[in-house]
Amino acid sequence: MMIEARNIVKRYGELDVLRGVDLDISQGEIVSIVGPSGAGKTTLLQIIGTLDTPQEGEVRYDGKDVLAMRDRELAHFRNRNIGFVFQFHQLLPEFTMLENVAIPALLGGDNRSQAMERARQLLERMHLGDRLGHKPSQLSGGECQRVAVARALINSPKVILADEPSGSLDTQNKQELHRLFFELRDELGQTFIIVTHDEGLAAQADRTLHMRDGLIVDETKRTPTT
Numbered sequence: 001m002m003i004e005a006r007n008i009v010k011r012y013g014e015l016d017v018l019r020g021v022d023l024d025i026s027q028g029e030i031v032s033i034v035g036p037s038g039a040g041k042t043t044l045l046q047i048i049g050t051l052d053t054p055q056e057g058e059v060r061y062d063g064k065d066v067l068a069m070r071d072r073e074l075a076h077f078r079n080r081n082i083g084f085v086f087q088f089h090q091l092l093p094e095f096t097m098l099e100n101v102a103i104p105a106l107l108g109g110d111n112r113s114q115a116m117e118r119a120r121q122l123l124e125r126m127h128l129g130d131r132l133g134h135k136p137s138q139l140s141g142g143e144c145q146r147v148a149v150a151r152a153l154i155n156s157p158k159v160i161l162a163d164e165p166s167g168s169l170d171t172q173n174k175q176e177l178h179r180l181f182f183e184l185r186d187e188l189g190q191t192f193i194i195v196t197h198d199e200g201l202a203a204q205a206d207r208t209l210h211m212r213d214g215l216i217v218d219e220t221k222r223t224p225t226t
Contacts, residue, residue, distance in 0.1 A: 002027045002062060002191060009056035010043055017043045019214040030185055030192040032202040035211035041195045042163055049161045050078050079108045083152030087164035089144040091136040097123060098132040101150045108155060122150040142173030162194040166201060
């Protein structure tokens, strides 16, 4: 298994948010996580993404316990191996699209010209080649979310974690974003873990994990179509 989470427990004071979650994700899978608000979906995604730490449990990538890493090592691991897409794109308003996409590569120590060239190629892949110099305020919500996907891909991570990625989009932009995720998986081999309330997106995933009260209570597997 590419990702293994074992006995993940997370509490905030007296509130048990995650109550011993076990999870396995294979390379190249698209897995959706669904459930009511307060079920623990986003908290689980943040722990898998090393943005949060549980009170108990471990998270392993290719057998390595990432929660045991020191802060600097963990930050480097996250930068190189995990991409994030959020409900609201979280682009930096003072930077152009090209600069926004390149930022993770620059933070990782990459050469500026090489990072900018990769960012340009990704934005062209997202059909945004004519928007390189635009700032977020000059783009639509759907365009900004495609920029956020390009930013998540800049370091060629093994895993993309998406938290309600289409939650703020209209129907057409939702469909385009969902289609993009599957195209990227097929072309680049990325693994996607997606927290969503969108039943259409959840139903397209290879697996859907159903959460309630801090636990995974059910799983739906789908047979790939040919």
